[in-house]
Amino acid sequence: MPATDPRNRARRRVTRREFLERAGLTGAGAAALAAGIPSRRAVAQQAGAFPEWIPASTKPAKRGGALTRASAWDPPLIDPRLTQSVGLYQFAGLTSNRLVRYAFSDEASGPSDLGLKGDLAESWQSDSANRVWTFKLRQGVKWQNVAPLNGRELTAADVKYCFEAYAKEGVQTFTFQEIEGMETPDKHTLRIHLKSPNTLFPQNLAEPIALVFSREVLEEDGDLKKRLIGTGPYILKEHTRKVRIVLQRNPDYFDKGRPYVDEYVILSTPDAATRLAAFRTGQSDFMWLASASEVETARRTNPNAVVQSYHNTLAPFGLALAQDKPPYNDVRVRRAISMAIDRQKQVDTVFEGHGIPGWGVPYIYYQDKAPTLKELGPWVQYRPDEAKKLMAEAGHAKGFETTLFYYEYFPQMTSQVQLVQQELKKNLNIDIKITKLDYTTYYGRYVEGKWDGMSWGFQSGHAIGLDERTYHYMYSKSTKNFFRVNDPVIDDLTTKLRRTSDRAEQRTITKKIVDREFDQVLRMWMPYDNGFLVFQPHMRNVAAGALRRTDGYGSPTLARAWIEK
Amino acid sequence: MATVPLRVPLEDPASVTVSRAHALWRTMKKKPLGAVSAALLAVIVLMAIFADVLAPYDPLATQPEIRLSAPSRAHPFGTDDIGRDVLSRIIYGARISLWVGMLAVGIGTAAGMVIGLLCGYCEGRLDLIVQRVMDAIQAIPGLVLALAIVAVLKPSTTNAMLAIAMVIIPGNSRIVRGAVLTAKQNRYVEAAQAMGCRHPRIIMSHILPNVTAPILVIASIWLGNAILIEATLSFLGVGTQPPTPSWGLMLSSTGRAFMEQAPWLAIFPGLAISLAVLGFNLFGDTLRDAWDPKLRRSG
Numbered sequence: 001m002p003a004t005d006p007r008n009r010a011r012r013r014v015t016r017r018e019f020l021e022r023a024g025l026t027g028a029g030a031a032a033l034a035a036g037i038p039s040r041r042a043v044a045q046q047a048g049a050f051p052e053w054i055p056a057s058t059k060p061a062k063r064g065g066a067l068t069r070a071s072a073w074d075p076p077l078i079d080p081r082l083t084q085s086v087g088l089y090q091f092a093g094l095t096s097n098r099l100v101r102y103a104f105s106d107e108a109s110g111p112s113d114l115g116l117k118g119d120l121a122e123s124w125q126s127d128s129a130n131r132v133w134t135f136k137l138r139q140g141v142k143w144q145n146v147a148p149l150n151g152r153e154l155t156a157a158d159v160k161y162c163f164e165a166y167a168k169e170g171v172q173t174f175t176f177q178e179i180e181g182m183e184t185p186d187k188h189t190l191r192i193h194l195k196s197p198n199t200l201f202p203q204n205l206a207e208p209i210a211l212v213f214s215r216e217v218l219e220e221d222g223d224l225k226k227r228l229i230g231t232g233p234y235i236l237k238e239h240t241r242k243v244r245i246v247l248q249r250n251p252d253y254f255d256k257g258r259p260y261v262d263e264y265v266i267l268s269t270p271d272a273a274t275r276l277a278a279f280r281t282g283q284s285d286f287m288w289l290a291s292a293s294e295v296e297t298a299r300r301t302n303p304n305a306v307v308q309s310y311h312n313t314l315a316p317f318g319l320a321l322a323q324d325k326p327p328y329n330d331v332r333v334r335r336a337i338s339m340a341i342d343r344q345k346q347v348d349t350v351f352e353g354h355g356i357p358g359w360g361v362p363y364i365y366y367q368d369k370a371p372t373l374k375e376l377g378p379w380v381q382y383r384p385d386e387a388k389k390l391m392a393e394a395g396h397a398k399g400f401e402t403t404l405f406y407y408e409y410f411p412q413m414t415s416q417v418q419l420v421q422q423e424l425k426k427n428l429n430i431d432i433k434i435t436k437l438d439y440t441t442y443y444g445r446y447v448e449g450k451w452d453g454m455s456w457g458f459q460s461g462h463a464i465g466l467d468e469r470t471y472h473y474m475y476s477k478s479t480k481n482f483f484r485v486n487d488p489v490i491d492d493l494t495t496k497l498r499r500t501s502d503r504a505e506q507r508t509i510t511k512k513i514v515d516r517e518f519d520q521v522l523r524m525w526m527p528y529d530n531g532f533l534v535f536q537p538h539m540r541n542v543a544a545g546a547l548r549r550t551d552g553y554g555s556p557t558l559a560r561a562w563i564e565k
Numbered sequence: 566m567a568t569v570p571l572r573v574p575l576e577d578p579a580s581v582t583v584s585r586a587h588a589l590w591r592t593m594k595k596k597p598l599g600a601v602s603a604a605l606l607a608v609i610v611l612m613a614i615f616a617d618v619l620a621p622y623d624p625l626a627t628q629p630e631i632r633l634s635a636p637s638r639a640h641p642f643g644t645d646d647i648g649r650d651v652l653s654r655i656i657y658g659a660r661i662s663l664w665v666g667m668l669a670v671g672i673g674t675a676a677g678m679v680i681g682l683l684c685g686y687c688e689g690r691l692d693l694i695v696q697r698v699m700d701a702i703q704a705i706p707g708l709v710l711a712l713a714i715v716a717v718l719k720p721s722t723t724n725a726m727l728a729i730a731m732v733i734i735p736g737n738s739r740i741v742r743g744a745v746l747t748a749k750q751n752r753y754v755e756a757a758q759a760m761g762c763r764h765p766r767i768i769m770s771h772i773l774p775n776v777t778a779p780i781l782v783i784a785s786i787w788l789g790n791a792i793l794i795e796a797t798l799s800f801l802g803v804g805t806q807p808p809t810p811s812w813g814l815m816l817s818s819t820g821r822a823f824m825e826q827a828p829w830l831a832i833f834p835g836l837a838i839s840l841a842v843l844g845f846n847l848f849g850d851t852l853r854d855a856w857d858p859k860l861r862r863s864g
Contacts, residue, residue, distance in 0.1 A: 273821065276825065345629055349632050411819070414822075415647045419627055436720065
């Protein structure tokens, strides 16, 4: 066949050199393409205002259909005793119940509705000293019809066993070791005796991590790493690590008629671009986006997508310092570092104005409106000159070298870490060597608490309860005190708070805790995005409350969602 | 390099000594792609050396107010997520890429050469044992090996460099060993042995100069691969750490995250990596054309 025959040319192997030449031409083309990209700023400016609250649908609910969500998270394991990971609780709240819960989005009066509702419990009350709490369980609640439970009735003894197991080992021990003893006077009554008074105890049991698991599975398997059987609206049908989670409707769920959707599939999708592509092509029904410009990008192809503008009540991330060691055990150093960071600039730029400057205790517990940066006190204001003076007073006029490790929970976090590094270098001559770690290494090192220098730290995102956010996270001897707070005033105030039942007094004490925290810079909170939840237009009753997002720890609310197609 | 004479067997049984630089010059004249690649590499090297002068901005200076700005006259490659000038970071990134590439390839080549020289010259049990170790290392895919090494050590540029060097060593040692075995057959080596020359002298003076050509060719190709591996390790978060401007890191940390909103953050670092790898590969080909006697004979 002649060499000029096109068929021959098509079949001819491309030599390495030819390949390289063609690659070069492709690269040049890509560069030319980049020159013609429209301005992102212009796109961001088009992002209009989105509603903060989507009220419950007034139409009758529809049964059937399947929901799918491309998820950033994957459960490291499915044993609720051993992890607080959002990867697990993005669905565990659908397979299992708690004794009490916060209001779902369709029954809440607004995003900040903090009213507690019964979940497995119908009612609950304490003695006058707030040391003995009695929970009356709902009757006729059945475990899922899966071996070895086979749909038997839930009893108070099941809950007692579960709470004892939590106290024995795992990450929930601090919460449940508070229990001195439990009694079950009858099949549907659980009486809990606490070691010390706690008016906020039911709130702790409403946390998504306090779900009730089955005794039989733990006894048969020795752990809950393979099977998670509960009383919840969905049955866990499949969990393939880093692939997908499949949940199927539980026909015996105690809340008759619910859930409405037959199947909920969570696809493990760590890459943000893939999640967006899945939403665009209808393979994912809802997603989380951090910035208005990202929302606008998504709406270019999906103009009918429903967007809820979220408003956080707290920031889970902050600059954690090894404050039990020099130089961070000096409050002047902590204050100087805090004043050398321009938080407002982060909110305005990294979060495109849709963010909060950062605080750890939800503001709804001590004031009605989200605090402004100014209200958070003098040490969070950007005052580099005063910061320099304080550093000099503390004997660090020339700065120092330190390290910072972090895990990139979302891309904007890397932007924040680098901005802080540059500001501390510029303003205080603190030389920070950054190490970006994988999730497992980061989580282990941070939670273990044996690190020096700095970390881009967190307090678990699941918690919204006042006791969890104050006593559990700030009391000096708490195992959840990741920021290493060791302040006698805080110890005293947080203990006093949990012994106070009067709401007004609770607010006053909480404010004192927050003021003390900011005055001593015990936890250096960093700005956090408010973000947006984006839904396909056919979804109903999926709005997020102020307490939790629907896609993460707030997943139980999905039992009340339906598809209108 | 140019001072070492290369004996090139021609069709004519009489051998002709041609300097390597001259051979390279002749090849480049015949194949202009080689000249283009050399020019491309020269640009990258000059960019790395004179980054302080060429970069319009400090690559670490943040200006969040203009974050994610599209390419413009003030910022021809746009700005990144915290308002740093992408062009300046690309220019400084050449330093990291070249530094990592050259050092990793330098270490890998030197170590591979020593191992190859010893194995090829001594043969016997030492050769057998060492080459089996090399086989075992070579059995592991390069990137997986590099990832494992960096995972055991700590994520950093230096450790990434060591990991890349480890990937290079086995292949290089095999090539050098083969060249040494061939060189050993030459009569001048036998003559040196007969004259009572000591082994180090034979290796250094009579064998080493005859195996440098393949080493240099392979090293030039490895440079491109090393840059690519460094970029990959940084892309995976185990190489260079922020805020150091590394092409791979730029591609992964901001390029991927803001691909839809600011595609220039992915395009320009990607292009830089492609051009550098392309340049080294083409230049490696040119070196091979110029210095490989077999290729010269055939064409």
